[in-house]
Amino acid sequence: MNRPLRSELRASTCPHDCPSTCALEVEVLDGRSIGRVRGAEDNLYTAGVICAKVARYAERIHHPDRLMRPLIRKGPKGSGEFAPISWDDALDLVAEKFLQAEARHGSEAVWPYYYAGTMGLVMRDGINRLRHAKKYSGFHSTICVNPAWTGYIAGTGRLAGPDPREMAKSDCVVIWGTNPVNTQVNVMTHAIRARKERGAKIVAVDVYQNGTMEQADLAVLVRPGTDGALACAVMHCLFRDGFADREFLEKFTDVPRELEEHLRTRSPQWASRITGCPVETIEAFARLVAERKRTYFRLGYGFSRSRNGTVNMHAASCIAAVRGSWTLEGGGAFHNNGAIYHWDKTITEGLDVVDPSIRMLDQSRIGPILCGETDALIKDIPVTALLIQNTNPVSVAPEQEKVKRGFAREDLFVCVHEQFMTETARMADVVLPATMFMEHDDIYQGGGHQYIQLGPKLIDPPGECRSNHEVHCALARRLGATHPGFEMTPREVIDRLLKDSGWGTLAELEAKRWIDCQPDFDTAHYTKGFAWPDGKFRFKPDWKTVPFRSPWLAGPVHEMPALPDHWNVIEEATAEYPFRLATSPARNFLNSSFNETPTSIAREKRPSVMIHPEDAAAHNIADGDKVVLGNARGEVRLHAKIFDGVCRGVLIAESIWPNSAYEDGKGINTLVGADSVAPYGGAAVHDNRVWVKRADS
Numbered sequence: 001m002n003r004p005l006r007s008e009l010r011a012s013t014c015p016h017d018c019p020s021t022c023a024l025e026v027e028v029l030d031g032r033s034i035g036r037v038r039g040a041e042d043n044l045y046t047a048g049v050i051c052a053k054v055a056r057y058a059e060r061i062h063h064p065d066r067l068m069r070p071l072i073r074k075g076p077k078g079s080g081e082f083a084p085i086s087w088d089d090a091l092d093l094v095a096e097k098f099l100q101a102e103a104r105h106g107s108e109a110v111w112p113y114y115y116a117g118t119m120g121l122v123m124r125d126g127i128n129r130l131r132h133a134k135k136y137s138g139f140h141s142t143i144c145v146n147p148a149w150t151g152y153i154a155g156t157g158r159l160a161g162p163d164p165r166e167m168a169k170s171d172c173v174v175i176w177g178t179n180p181v182n183t184q185v186n187v188m189t190h191a192i193r194a195r196k197e198r199g200a201k202i203v204a205v206d207v208y209q210n211g212t213m214e215q216a217d218l219a220v221l222v223r224p225g226t227d228g229a230l231a232c233a234v235m236h237c238l239f240r241d242g243f244a245d246r247e248f249l250e251k252f253t254d255v256p257r258e259l260e261e262h263l264r265t266r267s268p269q270w271a272s273r274i275t276g277c278p279v280e281t282i283e284a285f286a287r288l289v290a291e292r293k294r295t296y297f298r299l300g301y302g303f304s305r306s307r308n309g310t311v312n313m314h315a316a317s318c319i320a321a322v323r324g325s326w327t328l329e330g331g332g333a334f335h336n337n338g339a340i341y342h343w344d345k346t347i348t349e350g351l352d353v354v355d356p357s358i359r360m361l362d363q364s365r366i367g368p369i370l371c372g373e374t375d376a377l378i379k380d381i382p383v384t385a386l387l388i389q390n391t392n393p394v395s396v397a398p399e400q401e402k403v404k405r406g407f408a409r410e411d412l413f414v415c416v417h418e419q420f421m422t423e424t425a426r427m428a429d430v431v432l433p434a435t436m437f438m439e440h441d442d443i444y445q446g447g448g449h450q451y452i453q454l455g456p457k458l459i460d461p462p463g464e465c466r467s468n469h470e471v472h473c474a475l476a477r478r479l480g481a482t483h484p485g486f487e488m489t490p491r492e493v494i495d496r497l498l499k500d501s502g503w504g505t506l507a508e509l510e511a512k513r514w515i516d517c518q519p520d521f522d523t524a525h526y527t528k529g530f531a532w533p534d535g536k537f538r539f540k541p542d543w544k545t546v547p548f549r550s551p552w553l554a555g556p557v558h559e560m561p562a563l564p565d566h567w568n569v570i571e572e573a574t575a576e577y578p579f580r581l582a583t584s585p586a587r588n589f590l591n592s593s594f595n596e597t598p599t600s601i602a603r604e605k606r607p608s609v610m611i612h613p614e615d616a617a618a619h620n621i622a623d624g625d626k627v628v629l630g631n632a633r634g635e636v637r638l639h640a641k642i643f644d645g646v647c648r649g650v651l652i653a654e655s656i657w658p659n660s661a662y663e664d665g666k667g668i669n670t671l672v673g674a675d676s677v678a679p680y681g682g683a684a685v686h687d688n689r690v691w692v693k694r695a696d697s
């Protein structure tokens, strides 16, 4: 590329759905284009490192397939036949359809549906202001965090833990159920620093031999959904071998003796039968934690995306309490820092106009909801209008067959505000072109770190793209929705959000670039007690009252185990469905983002499924063969990749490819169930039993 003579480096923040929330430096070439993107060196968490897919962001933001103009459907639903329309006409039509839906069935017939295509607090969450002001159906966000957050909070009482930068000060970093070589790369930065500078060991726990497992000193390979058993066996060894910190246990935990008694039968042999992990590996893991009390458990999301995921997360978090690792810098268990930001989101989300009588609809159950299933709808009111931003349910939501059937309904009006013609946009009646993060102002919080960061507008948007905030305000005017937030610019909303939340002003944030919100050591390590009235970590949580935002209890809550355990509610393999399938994230995609960029597509090649060589041989499958996976929810055709880095009986399909990348147009989420994870919902995307056969057999 010929670079203009004048370019400048500008600060930004990665908006994608990744806990790293990297601080970026963007080379702005002129008012409309960017060059290189790199990590900010002086941000202590990002430390100059970002993932390759964002480093080549110019490929995405200047992609020739970006949506540039509003479009109106001209052909049958899903045909892809659209015609240009002016913004005013498009917004008038959307407003007219929403008002019609409201007049016919009441306001709850309209469902604003969004998610984490951007994590900016203005652009992602502002849709809730419109929803509250108009009393539209609520969006219960379940697909990502609910099992993980609930499981972690069940122990500590609060979604916060040791400073993530402390990983570099550990003697042992346990990376559990997350693959930071693919996503949130900074975990590796800090873990490897600990290894270089302190001789720390890195343990990785996962369901296949991925990039992170390859870099670990000890790779602990388990079957999907069996992490609770592994955690119990490690704790069994700590008690058995005299490495349980009894002083810490007595002072800071609820039922240590009951736990010890309970764990007597949870031996490595017991866990090995469940997890598929050799006894020696479990013993080696326990020995590392025993010998290196300063162990930092970095607990990811992956292992919670199972019907027993909440219990698994809680069980893993319990190990640090048994060992007493919390008392040391570089020790403890961390999952997410959501609780440290104490946001007042009145302006961003319109929390002052919430009507609690309005129903909440489960994001993960959009298929059953659009198909009119009574339990999913909650009230006898159909959803007849959707406004969709930052998400692509016709690729990513569970039970794809129902999702597609729902979107094909002739009585459903759909407006999608998007950056590309995604599979969801293709099903829309009106498509609106959306800005990307460098084309609007927004503010971000780190999930995997402790910074508030700004993402200012750096370049003008292409074509007629408009930001989410502009769409919220323009629709509000047409729909008669009033709220001060609709009268403010994004910068004014950011300034007000910061002031209302006690974090200063926008001008101060701009001057500092980021705010380090890390609580002090005593708070982060709970040295004066965990966040429960009695200050005691809960080995025995009351699952029905874990303090996590949720409008209802979901799944088989009453069967949840009282103490850490292997909870066998997973879709266990059977004679009919002899394999367990996990749908792990591909390195070059992020959910369905980036699956439109040429380099990502070229590197990922094609949809495939990893299968153990012996399983492949038993099914007469050779490397590269086209195979069919199937279960009661449908069938998917893709190519086999013979790989000995999975347990026997386990299949791994890295994704998310669009449905259209598969023969028959049926993607991997065809096989994933939309039933709720206990106790507060979630999608069990790594918990599927399937059969496999050669496509021509």
Ligand code: SF4
Residues within 6 Å of the ligand: 014, 015, 016, 018, 019, 020, 021, 022, 050, 051, 052, 054, 183, 184, 185, 186, 590
């Ligand atoms: S690692 Fe995550 S937060 Fe960092 S640049 Fe990549 S996607 Fe963005």
